[in-house]
Amino acid sequence: MITQLSLANFKAFRRLELSLGPLTLLTGLNSSGKSSVLQALALVRQSFEAEQLIRGGITTGGFLLNGELVNLGTAQDVLHEDFGPANDFVVSSDPVVGIAVEQDGKAHRMGAVYDPRQPDVDLMRVPAFPEPMGLTTGRFQYLHADRITPAVTYPRSHQTAIGRGFLGVRGQHTVNYLRHNFEARVFKRHLLHPKAISDQLLDQTTAWMQELCPGVNLQASAIEGTDFVRLSYGFGGTAGLSSTRRRRPTNVGFGLTYALPIVVACLTSGPGSLILLENPEAHLHPKGQSRMAALIAAAAATGAQLIVETHSDHVLNGIRIAVKRGVLQPEEAVVHFFRGNGSGAEVVTPRIDNDGMLAQWPEGFFDEWENSLDQLLD
Numbered sequence: 001m002i003t004q005l006s007l008a009n010f011k012a013f014r015r016l017e018l019s020l021g022p023l024t025l026l027t028g029l030n031s032s033g034k035s036s037v038l039q040a041l042a043l044v045r046q047s048f049e050a051e052q053l054i055r056g057g058i059t060t061g062g063f064l065l066n067g068e069l070v071n072l073g074t075a076q077d078v079l080h081e082d083f084g085p086a087n088d089f090v091v092s093s094d095p096v097v098g099i100a101v102e103q104d105g106k107a108h109r110m111g112a113v114y115d116p117r118q119p120d121v122d123l124m125r126v127p128a129f130p131e132p133m134g135l136t137t138g139r140f141q142y143l144h145a146d147r148i149t150p151a152v153t154y155p156r157s158h159q160t161a162i163g164r165g166f167l168g169v170r171g172q173h174t175v176n177y178l179r180h181n182f183e184a185r186v187f188k189r190h191l192l193h194p195k196a197i198s199d200q201l202l203d204q205t206t207a208w209m210q211e212l213c214p215g216v217n218l219q220a221s222a223i224e225g226t227d228f229v230r231l232s233y234g235f236g237g238t239a240g241l242s243s244t245r246r247r248r249p250t251n252v253g254f255g256l257t258y259a260l261p262i263v264v265a266c267l268t269s270g271p272g273s274l275i276l277l278e279n280p281e282a283h284l285h286p287k288g289q290s291r292m293a294a295l296i297a298a299a300a301a302t303g304a305q306l307i308v309e310t311h312s313d314h315v316l317n318g319i320r321i322a323v324k325r326g327v328l329q330p331e332e333a334v335v336h337f338f339r340g341n342g343s344g345a346e347v348v349t350p351r352i353d354n355d356g357m358l359a360q361w362p363e364g365f366f367d368e369w370e371n372s373l374d375q376l377l378d
């Protein structure tokens with residue numbers, strides 16, 4: 001597990017020290033640096049996967065700014081505008097962008113040198129490569145806020161979905177992954193849905209999707225002779241209709257397809273895996289958002305590490321309830337509230353207690369419900 005992330009001169013942060021738990025929620029104002037935290041981790045992973053950070057690989061490698069996971073632009077885009085010294089990452093007379101990760105008790109520090117004569121490069125040289133760690137070699141998913149939308153077909157990449165088990169940053173490989181692994185067992189106690197007809201992945205996925213839309217079921221199939229797969233939904237007698245016809249995603253509510261990659265990422269997370277999620281609540285009704293939080297907490301309880309950016313009260317409350325119910329220990333659910341203060345980010349970390357209560361409720365932290373109520377009652 002990654003217990004600590006330190007950043008220097010990375011995008012919105014001159015300096016950031018962030019503690020991470022099995023489940024970490026990143027909350028706060030827009031443009032306060034939440035996604036940048038996920039991007040820093042993804043940047044290390046992406047650079048490593050592209051063999052730019054591997055010892056014995058390309059020896060002049062470093063941070064690969066644009067790739068499969070993130071597209072950060074140029075070195076100039078990444079270097080914090082008001083950069084400060086970062087010689088604790090790498091000693092250089094030029095500015096340094098630093099990312100340090102403490103994982104499984106070991107510290108891994110990476111410092112990339114910014115060359116002022118070449119501000120437009122998208123590979124930032126890292127003089128000292130880190131040793132391989134869970135972040136670079138373990139099971140990994142990263143789902144962006146902008147995910148797959150309902151479509152008639154989805155891509156079928158054997159290498160990505162089946163070879164690497166990667167769902168894609170937009171979840172675009174989820175349907176092919178499900179098609180191939182529909183019989184895989186979901187073993188984990190908290191993840192197993194009690195109403196599912198079996199412990200197989202497709203049945204478990206269906207049961208969790210039914211939390212979002214009662215009665216729904218799904219099928220994933222190959223389109224023979226093409227490089228595409230198809231997803232279809234069935235609805236078992238909802239709204240007074242006993243529908244047996246299958247529906248294509250484009251004729252079904254947006255939220256279901258949007259949530260599918262999150263559900264599959266959580267159900268297939270194993271101990272030691274790292275899952276980065278942006279806005280799992282997107283396009284879901286309030287109860288669906290709470291249930292998503294329950295699934296996320298269950299994944300963390302089975303030994304995966306999840307770092308989740310969210311704007312949802314319901315996701316926060318769902319996690320608090322998971323703590324109250326003992327699915328997670330209080331210290332296993334870390335909540336960070338980012339508030340930009342003009343010159344960079346400031347982070348407050350309200351603690352959850354055994355009863356799911358928060359010790360601290362900073363101004364601006366999920367208080368809009370009460371603010372609005374005050375105005376209504378005024």
Ligand SMILES: Nc1ncnc2c1ncn2[C@@H]1O[C@H](COP(=O)(O)OP(=O)(O)O)[C@@H](O)[C@H]1O
Nearest residue numbers: 011012030031032033034035036077079080081
């Ligand atoms: N090179 C940079 N120097 C300073 N600030 C930056 C730099 N790159 C991005 N930012 C700032 O980072 C913020 C965006 O961060 P992001 O992580 O996307 O926010 P969030 O996910 O919280 O909405 C913006 O405020 C932007 O001005």
Ligand SMILES: [Mg+2]
Nearest residue numbers: 034035036309
């Ligand atoms: Mg963001």
